[in-house]
Amino acid sequence: MLKLNRLTKRFGGLVAVNEVSFEVRQGEIFAVIGPNGAGKSTLLNLISGLFAPDLGTLELLGKDLTQSPPEVRAWHGLGRAFQIVQPFAEMSVRENLLVGALFGKPGTPMAKAKAVVEEVLELTGLAPKADTPAHELTLLEDKRLELARALCTQPRLLLLDEVMAGLRPAEAMEAVELVKKIRASGVTVLFIEHLMPVVRALADRVVVMDYGQVIAEGTYAEVAANPRVREAYLGRSA
Numbered sequence: 219m220l221k222l223n224r225l226t227k228r229f230g231g232l233v234a235v236n237e238v239s240f241e242v243r244q245g246e247i248f249a250v251i252g253p254n255g256a257g258k259s260t261l262l263n264l265i266s267g268l269f270a271p272d273l274g275t276l277e278l279l280g281k282d283l284t285q286s287p288p289e290v291r292a293w294h295g296l297g298r299a300f301q302i303v304q305p306f307a308e309m310s311v312r313e314n315l316l317v318g319a320l321f322g323k324p325g326t327p328m329a330k331a332k333a334v335v336e337e338v339l340e341l342t343g344l345a346p347k348a349d350t351p352a353h354e355l356t357l358l359e360d361k362r363l364e365l366a367r368a369l370c371t372q373p374r375l376l377l378l379d380e381v382m383a384g385l386r387p388a389e390a391m392e393a394v395e396l397v398k399k400i401r402a403s404g405v406t407v408l409f410i411e412h413l414m415p416v417v418r419a420l421a422d423r424v425v426v427m428d429y430g431q432v433i434a435e436g437t438y439a440e441v442a443a444n445p446r447v448r449e450a451y452l453g454r455s456a
């Protein structure tokens with residue numbers, strides 16, 4: 219689904235992402251974890267095309283998209299949900315999603331966009347809120363709306379950067395169930411998350427970053443038992 223080869227991003231003298239290589243398989247739920255400042259969000263920005271890499275290549279479904287801008291990557295099936303949710307406050311949930319469906323994937327006919335929106339409303343459990351203005355939603359519903367908006371762009375690969383941040387544990391577990399449903403609907407998921415119970419519950423495989431580099435890769439159990447990973451987390455928690 220996604221193949222990263224030596225992806226690198228520098229900010230002045232700082233190498234925020236340093237020769238990162240890994241592959242995400244089709245149908246997988248894949249987590250990127252690591253301490254604050256490890257380079258996770260920068261990596262996601264490289265994948266979505268917000269930043270151009272200083273080195274390395276990126277393939278989506280066998281196509282080299284290293285030089286492609288975000289909208290081209292979106293046409294090729296890349297979707298993204300943001301941590302900070304910014305819906306159109308006065309518009310209803312359904313209207314917000316229709317904007318996502320029409321403009322996230324330009325050229326989508328209105329009838330198709332409307333059908334996608336109704337499907338996504340059902341999948342995300344937002345159907346009862348379809349006519350509610352976005353500014354009346356709770357935090358959990360806001361997060362659902364952001365996931366739903368990304369899904370309306372009909373992604374093959376969905377990127378999530380700490381979408382559960384700020385949720386209570388029970389709410390986070392509800393969101394976990396939603397991500398599982400999204401995968402079951404045929405979407406591959408790559409997510410960044412700080413909440414370890416969420417990573418354990420969701421991830422088929424995990425990559426651990428520290429100082430811009432991949433320091434471990436494997437199942438949750440494998441990386442959790444890795445001494446280098448333990449050191450990366452413990453070394454900075456004091």
Ligand SMILES: Nc1ncnc2c1ncn2[C@@H]1O[C@H](COP(=O)(O)OP(=O)(O)OP(=O)(O)O)[C@@H](O)[C@H]1O
Pocket residue numbers: 229232234252253254255256257258259260261
């Ligand atoms: N636009 C930027 N300009 C300069 N430095 C940046 C920029 N974005 C990130 N950095 C730096 O790059 C490093 C990696 O940051 P990044 O946000 O990718 O880490 P992260 O793993 O997402 O951290 P967190 O867990 O806190 O979200 C940090 O040292 C950060 O200060």
Ligand SMILES: [Mg+2]
Pocket residue numbers: 258259260
């Ligand atoms: Mg981050």
